[in-house]
Amino acid sequence: MAEMTEARTSWNTRYLSTEGFDIQITLRDDDEAALLKRAKKVITGIVKAGGKPVTRSSNPRGRGSSKREPKYVERGGKLYCNQRLGDRSICGAEGAMREGRCGWFFACPNYKNHAR
Secondary structure, rough: OOOOOOOEEEEEEEEEEOOEEEHHHHHHHHEEEHHHHHHHHHHHHHHHOEEEOOOOOOOOOOHHHOOOOOEEEEEOOOOEOEEEOOOOOEOOOOOEEEEEOEEEEEEEEOHHHHHH
């Protein structure tokens, strides 16, 4: 079997077929413009066949929102913790920005009670 050399450019996409299959397609080429033309043709074909895009989630278990909440909120010139506690309520403790060995971070006095 011949060994494949690495292409100069590649394009990956995933889609869900009308039958429910999660399909990944990889196109490779040495010419970026030619690859883009081929990719547009493939996308057109997928859409005509009824395929739907599959998006990657930063939340693989599908629980809650994949969008992260900010660590703190500012109200009236003071910083308050916006992290969730074990009972899923918002902490709300007043905190401050501190400088550590890896840079600045928000320090909450109630950090031990934050949900993991």
